[in-house]
Amino acid sequence: MIKKATFPHPMVIMLAFVVLATILTYVIPAGKFERRLDPTSEREIVIPGSYSETESRPVGFWNMLVKVPEGIIAGADVVVLILILGGAFYIVDKTGAFQAGLEFLVTRFESATSLLLSMLGIVFAAAGALNGLQEEIIAMVPVLMILARNIGYSSISVIAISLGSAVIGGSFGPSNPFSVLIAQKVADVEVFSGGVFRMIFLVLALGFWIVYFLRTGKDSVNPISGNLLKSTKLAPFHQLILLLVAATFAIMIVGLSNWNWGYNEMSAIFFAMGLLVGWIGKLGVNGTAKAYSEGFSEMIFAGVIVGLARSIYLVLNEGQIIDTIIYGLFTPVQNLPASAAGLGMMASQALLHIPVPSTSGQAVLTMPLLAPVADLTGMSRQVVVLAYQYGAGLMDLVTPSNGAIMAILAAGKISYNDWIKQAWKPILVLFGFGALSIVCAVWYFQ
Template sequence: MTKWMRVPHTLTLLFSMMVLAMIATWIVPQGFFETQTLANGRSAVVPGTFALVEERQYLSPWQLLTAIPRAFASAQDVIFFVMILGGVLSVARATGTVDALIGRLLERYNNKPQMLIFMVVFCFAMASSFIGTAGEYIPFVLILVALCKAMRLDAMTAVGMTVAGYGIGYGISAVNPFTLVIAQQIADIPILSGWELRAAIFLPFVLIGFHHVWRYAKQVLANPANSMVADLPCPLGNNAQTSYPALTWAHRLILASFVFTIGVVAYNIRVNGWYLYELGAAFIAWGLFVTLVGKVQADIAASKFIAGAMELTTTAILIGVARGISLLMEDGQILHSLVHGMSMPLSYVGAEVAAVGMLIIQTLLNFFIPSGSGQAYVTMPLMVPLADLLEIPRQVAVLAYQFGDGFSNMIIPTNAILMGIIGIAGIPYGHWFRFCLPLMFKLMLASSVVLVLAVIFDYGDDVQPQAAVALATQAS
């Protein structure tokens, strides 16, 4: 590969995107929608209120630089969670629990790596679909990297099955409270309605993700030189481990407490609104429990924790800089302008094309608004009346939002969870982009077919509000 074709370092790439974002604020018309405060305290845009600002404000290169520390402050919850998690997992590895687990899994799946890949993709997709898990997958990354290394696979395979499960689960969500429920509330359709179609397409989409990862894994098994990360050092070192400790009762207790911690975190995220601060505290508590049960001396545990956190400093930096891209868009008042400009052409095309157009718009906007719930509050108030005018059921508009938000989570560099996952695995963003882009094309094609068929067969017509039906009739 020549130097002109070589993908730059991830930090270089992200900073270049920040520069482009600053330049975009000089060119793109600046404007905003009026917002209204909803019953839950969140703000949503008011359709039909977009207006350009009277006087353009130009962001300076100095503001570009100050956006970086501000972005670190804005993303501090993710940054500190990743570093805490790295430290706690380093303590867990000192007990031998991770190595014992890998040895046990190798006994069962060493000759059936395809079963392991399918189980991870399927289970992670189920969890994301039902309870909206995302950051909770970060603790599994190094374990899966170590397992894949022992099975003669690579870190890309480990990240591939993790992120495929996460993204597909969000895209084909059954009851995700952070995306589906919010979007359906804004669309004024029954909560969790339309689950039959989402349930029917869940397994086919999971199989698309599994096939993509397994096809790559087979190439690596056939020839390690086919690995996309063959030129990179393994985050766990390059020494091959040939023997693993036995899985003792202490190890089993530590693993059981890990599953218990994940369960407590998932429950409280949904019921009590926990997020990354509480997640960090929960894993610190688990780390203290591991230290006691694993009989790790306090000074050794402290050293392991600091070493584990230090290993993820690069990841933390990338997460902070990634947040700066969307921060500049907000400072330059072009975020709403992009939403408005992208939605305008949909009013001139047919219903089937418009449904696919909604998918494309939601996918592109996820780059600028990587928060799933945040994207719902900005885009759904605009897409719902547009769907009514085009005689597209609101349920289809919600489905387009789910597809666009969920699948693009797997590839956009502004997604802090993704940057954390690939950073822990030691995979540069450029390498990941080349691996994930074909999968994105497959999922976008499949979801476009689903949306066209949904329009043809009036998916969600049974829950369409009567006021929307009357509006569409009047418009036509």
Template sequence: MKLKFPSTYTILFLLTVLMAALTWVIPAGKYQMEMNDTLGKKVPQVGSYQTVEANPQGIVEVLMAPVQGFYDPSSYAARAVDVALFVLIIGGFIAVVTSTGAIDAGIAATMTRLNGHEKWMIPILMGLFALGGTVYGMAEETLPFYTLLIPVMIAAGYDSIVGVAIIMIGAGIGCLGSTINPFATVIASNAAEISFMDGFALRAIILVFGWLLCVIYVMRYAAKVKADPSASLVFHQKTDNEQHFLHSKSQQVLTLTGTRKAVLVIFTLSFAIMVWGVSAAGWWMGELSALFIGATIVTGIVGRLTESETTDSFITGARDLLGVALIIAIARGLVVVMDNGNITHTILNFAEGLLGGLSDIAFINAIYWIEAVLCLVVPSSSGLAVLTMPIMAPLADFAGVSRELVVTAYQSASGLPNMITPTSGVVMGALAIGRVGYSSWLKFTLPLMGMLSVLVMILLSLAVTFS
């Protein structure tokens, strides 16, 4: 019998069990925390780590972890229930828009207009998502775009991996090269007690070269799949994906009527308001959910749907993304187990001990890899900044490395695993929407992750050498 790679749910649950087992082995410990008025959060004090009473996590705690992860706010992340509810509402909204025929008609019109030039959508869209990543750390906000973009890519002759890659890797490289991202660069810089503009030039260079590398990588894969569909890593799902994403129950080509154009305007405007709300008005999941509830009602009215058509479509769309909502909760539960087991700070203290006595080049590259590993433990960029920068930044002074390089190493590292880490609800949720198995995604992304790591390490080493 052929072995099958486990599902996303199983992977996350097994990781939760593993972390619970580690709470029985890894010594429990805590840093003393002090209030940072600038950040408005408590941060660990350098050299204050001490062991505490162990709190090993058992089977009951493992089973409770997804529940706690669903509604318990941590010191560094929003509640998973807020994100999960947003995903369900988005699913309902997109289903209502789809039921008007506007999306299918829009896809058909787009394919007709591009007429063989679909490949140029890849750099343009990846550039837009990278802009969102570098400016405000676009992450959860990307989830609605998968349902919209993947059908376009499949209709263009590509596969679902191309659609997922454009969004996830596009936004990911933006986060990796964060220039003014308030949830990563600004928080990390404040925690390191420097200006967030320090190191801007190096981060911009990482952003540009990283984006170029990612675009070339995705375009080469897309061209290979279009020339030979069997080269797709998800070729075995080709027929099912076409039926699922292209709604190919009917071969009728829908025309882009005035009503459908109006629905697409509402659709586009809703996402424009979302971007403005997050970046300029400080909105988060509650406000965004309310936005799309209102947009759903307006779409139903403008699209001339009956009350039952609107509500039935909304419920069906929300049901389709229920698995994504559950994944977000399970992923957060893994972090709950580590925090409750008092091993998160122990892992950080171990990392602190690895950095002593290293040369400046070795130090900055060690910071990069330590942060990359810690990102698997703390998948929130702001949480990782608050937790690690108060420890890592002072250590840089002893190593003769500028603090802005430590901030750049942190954000480059935190942006990298967030494209592949199974502890991220955004990553696993996006793969669930795209119907891409985690093993297939790893096959696609790992070579790119290696190339990006080499690029960042070279640029960090050059910056240390010439600083």
């Protein structure tokens, strides 16, 4: 009997990318752009036309190994957020509030599960558009898996409707502070401009995505379970806990948007939420501490995956080949007609997002180079921002170097192979919407 080949474990995939990045430092010439501090965005941006080759700096085997712990350390703020989120949500789960809330929802939407999932997708898309929600979903995965089982949908379809909708909101929306707003600032485009145009394609893309997984996501192996306590009411303390969770997310969004919050501030507010939930849920001091530690242990692997994604970037950066990759990808589009140049930029941004998984980092790397190209080709700089949004943003659903998606899949016990097999067709359609948007934008923003 022939055994079915086992797809590599997520950690194997990430380490393979670290090795590949190391090999590339021996193949791709080293080079760099000069940089200056931009007073508007308060970030270092590259100076167009300043690229030059430098002395080769290939990364040796020992340095490659060192980059593994260095990557985890470099991503410590995100790793800590993941651990604290995991602990806080585990405490909420221990109080029974999540299960009670899900039973309440399933009861209310028993004959309209499609409406329930559609509402879920819209909420996640709004969060993606407002604050680029991704890593925060990792801690929600256990709850999403329970929801999937109880409404008869596959795990992949519920992850797609949650994570996928958040990525679509961040990629197509007009207000993601970590991508579109940074890109508009660096490209010297009015912030929030082109909002109506973006919203039209956001609605089209999100509508397609949700409908696709509603139609294909029914779980024939594990249909709706019949063992739910058909709750018609939520206990007062469950209502209070769920309200506290919702309020914490609301405060986080305000903090990110108005108070210049980062990962540490988010960690702090969720840590406080966990303590309050433990008190409200009468877990006691020791019970709350134990639940926190158990939640940490559930999320350690997801945190390591995020750290390994940073390791890939650190290897490429030490070998000084990232600027060479950027130069090689974007130089050819300069002599193309406007529409072709815009599509070429989107494709180049998508490819670049593999070695540069940070959307904000990619914005400050590429916008100073592409804004003058837009001027030369006669297109609006708004088109350059759109090409960046779609190319970099949508690749978050594909590239293993995005630690968030790999951690979410790992937490949901979904292999990367199964994810790609289920999602590659609708992802291609999303890229099609992006391409159509760019062609229309060339005309619309003249």
